[in-house]
Amino acid sequence: MMRIAVCVKQVPARSEGMMDPATGTIRREGLAAVINSYDLPAIETALRVKQRVATEVDVFTMGPTKAVAVVREALGMGVDRGYLLSDPRFSGADVFATAYALVQGMRTVGAYDLLVCGKQTTDGGTSQVGGTIAQMLGVPHVGRVTKLVDADRRGVTIVQELERELLTLRVGFPCVVSVEPGIFTPRLPSLKSKLAAAKRQVTILSLQDLGDADPTHYGVKGSPTRVEKVYPAALTPRRDLSAMDAETAADLILGQVRRLTRPGGAR
Amino acid sequence: MTPPQPRPAPAALHGPDGRDEWKRGWKHILVYLECRDGAVHPASLQVLRKARELAREAGFAVHGIAIGEDRELLRALLAPYPLERVYLCQTKERHFLAQAHSEPFIRCVWRLRPSVVLLAATPVGKAIAPRLAAAFGSGLTADCTDLEMRDNTDLVQVRPAYGGDVMARIVTTRSRPQFATARPDVMPSQAAVADPGVEFVLEESDASPETAVTLLKTEPRRETHDITRSEILVVAGKGLRRLEDLELLRELAELLGSELAGTRGIVERGWLPADRQIGLSGKSVTPELLIACGVSGSVQFLEGVRQARIIIAIDSDPDARILAVAHYPILGDLYKIVPALIARLK
Numbered sequence: 136m137m138r139i140a141v142c143v144k145q146v147p148a149r150s151e152g153m154m155d156p157a158t159g160t161i162r163r164e165g166l167a168a169v170i171n172s173y174d175l176p177a178i179e180t181a182l183r184v185k186q187r188v189a190t191e192v193d194v195f196t197m198g199p200t201k202a203v204a205v206v207r208e209a210l211g212m213g214v215d216r217g218y219l220l221s222d223p224r225f226s227g228a229d230v231f232a233t234a235y236a237l238v239q240g241m242r243t244v245g246a247y248d249l250l251v252c253g254k255q256t257t258d259g260g261t262s263q264v265g266g267t268i269a270q271m272l273g274v275p276h277v278g279r280v281t282k283l284v285d286a287d288r289r290g291v292t293i294v295q296e297l298e299r300e301l302l303t304l305r306v307g308f309p310c311v312v313s314v315e316p317g318i319f320t321p322r323l324p325s326l327k328s329k330l331a332a333a334k335r336q337v338t339i340l341s342l343q344d345l346g347d348a349d350p351t352h353y354g355v356k357g358s359p360t361r362v363e364k365v366y367p368a369a370l371t372p373r374r375d376l377s378a379m380d381a382e383t384a385a386d387l388i389l390g391q392v393r394r395l396t397r398p399g400g401a402r
Numbered sequence: 403m404t405p406p407q408p409r410p411a412p413a414a415l416h417g418p419d420g421r422d423e424w425k426r427g428w429k430h431i432l433v434y435l436e437c438r439d440g441a442v443h444p445a446s447l448q449v450l451r452k453a454r455e456l457a458r459e460a461g462f463a464v465h466g467i468a469i470g471e472d473r474e475l476l477r478a479l480l481a482p483y484p485l486e487r488v489y490l491c492q493t494k495e496r497h498f499l500a501q502a503h504s505e506p507f508i509r510c511v512w513r514l515r516p517s518v519v520l521l522a523a524t525p526v527g528k529a530i531a532p533r534l535a536a537a538f539g540s541g542l543t544a545d546c547t548d549l550e551m552r553d554n555t556d557l558v559q560v561r562p563a564y565g566g567d568v569m570a571r572i573v574t575t576r577s578r579p580q581f582a583t584a585r586p587d588v589m590p591s592q593a594a595v596a597d598p599g600v601e602f603v604l605e606e607s608d609a610s611p612e613t614a615v616t617l618l619k620t621e622p623r624r625e626t627h628d629i630t631r632s633e634i635l636v637v638a639g640k641g642l643r644r645l646e647d648l649e650l651l652r653e654l655a656e657l658l659g660s661e662l663a664g665t666r667g668i669v670e671r672g673w674l675p676a677d678r679q680i681g682l683s684g685k686s687v688t689p690e691l692l693i694a695c696g697v698s699g700s701v702q703f704l705e706g707v708r709q710a711r712i713i714i715a716i717d718s719d720p721d722a723r724i725l726a727v728a729h730y731p732i733l734g735d736l737y738k739i740v741p742a743l744i745a746r747l748k
Contacts, residue, residue: 261545266536299623302620360541384742
């Protein structure tokens with residue numbers, strides 16, 4: 136039986152305004168949490184492969200206990216099994232420690248032919264987890280995938296979008312792919328599947344459950360990078376502006392447009 | 403997939419916090435020089451210039467690495483730049499395949515033992531960098547907008563974070579090499595120099611690693627609308643309340659013969675496709691005139707418009723950051739101003 140894994144993340148619903156300038160820390164409490172929007176097309180891609188090949192799709196996430204919500208959301212879409220890596224010692228992980236934890240989590244379950252990741256997260260936004268996991272597993276990683284052309288038991292045919300060209304690639308299993316948001320429109324779970332998902336069992340994996348249970352390999356301790364400081368970006372002095380009425384504003388803008396289109400107006 | 407290898411942790415690679423002597427065993431800066439279509443990628447030249455500044459601080463040399471099918475071409479392209487040594491690695495494929503490019507890079511890094519490895523955060527750079535960092539169990543910071551060198555050779559990696567008005571300073575203090583990718587079009591570029599005296603080293607190529615990736619077809623990427631080539635841009639921000647309101651800005655963009663772009667918030671709402679996104683995780687644009695409507699101007703967004711010649715910003719929030727930095731800030735109601743402008747253009 137072919138097996139696909141998808142890695143997802145729960146992120147704050149709003150990413151702006153999280154910094155408390157008084158204390159220099161990030162406020163996370165009290166913010167609604169949602170599934171990283173870039174992960175939905177990844178789940179959808181896995182489910183589309185499942186439509187073509189007999190396979191099971193498992194979802195993995197690392198987070199606090201409340202992150203079970205994103206696992207259930209994935210189950211509601213049609214994912215077969217869900218795994219939540221949750222342990223205080225996993226927290227504060229950078230890309231490397233996150234990838235390592237996910238790899239160890241997947242390893243407790245078995246061998247996967249395909250791992251699908253989203254393009255990035257809305258809070259970290261590095262796009263580096265997929266490639267890191269692939270290197271740890273010694274398998275190919277293809278990012279910026281905009282199209283799934285074909286899938287069978289041996290591999291997938293995809294289109295990768297680089298800066299100036301589109302590459303159609305055949306990638307044999309096992310492999311990791313990271314998909315762009317436009318690849319598929321993610322399906323909305325039906326009410327029925329959402330209700331069913333609420334009753335499904337989600338496996339919670341803590342440090343003890345992993346093959347490598349050395350706490351120094353995870354979380355803050357296992358992260359080679361460290362955020363030394365976060366601070367508000369240089370506060371540009373606020374200008375004292377008075378409200379401008381629509382007619383004056385429209386004239387101003389029109390003036391700038393005319394200057395541009397006047398001969399010699401452009402750079 | 404086969405079970406993962408244990409974390410690579412040879413003693414020389416890592417060291418405890420607070421002890422710096424072992425870091426002296428890792429010297430110099432290695433820069434990835436991406437070459438495409440017969441030219442050095444401009445973003446690689448930006449990284450090179452920053453690398454030279456950093457190297458001066460630490461008393462390091464700057465070396466380069468380039469990977470491709472035609473090493474004579476690479477040599478010709480790179481000869482005019484101030485680098486001490488450039489390692490030329492051969493691949494069989496003309497097109498980019500991440501694993502095939504990473505393998506020779508990793509071998510080169512093992513031999514050279516650089517303190518810092520820098521790449522531009524292009525699609526190619528961001529595909530290679532995580533593989534490199536993972537191979538060494540070392541730190542990688544993506545999309546840096548600035549880099550600083552400390553006395554103890556720790557590299558401070560600066561980037562906007564958390565989607566908002568926050569900057570983060572990130573360090574890799576317990577391992578080497580220190581990997582970072584630098585955001586394109588933020589840092590100034592390295593010019594060619596007279597008589598740089600670059601030493602070229604032809605790296606031995608292993609037989610290409612057994613790779614399960616086969617190239618079936620390539621085609622040029624054709625953008626029917628390219629916001630990076632438009633002289634005027636109308637930008638939609640989250641100040642737009644409903645999807646229908648976007649039509650107003652679309653009409654304005656059409657009347658101006660320009661393109662419509664959006665902030666990350668707009669793209670995440672699904673109102674515009676990702677290729678119209680401006681900002682750190684979108685595109686950098688260089689229009690003559692940019693009209694931002696309801697854009698608050700987060701640090702992420704402003705990174706993408708640094709090189710716009712004139713920015714006009716309409717926003718109803720006096721505290722919106724964009725009003726502090728725009729050339730022509732307009733504190734007002736876009737729902738009244740845009741129709742008035744459209745009326746004048748018609």
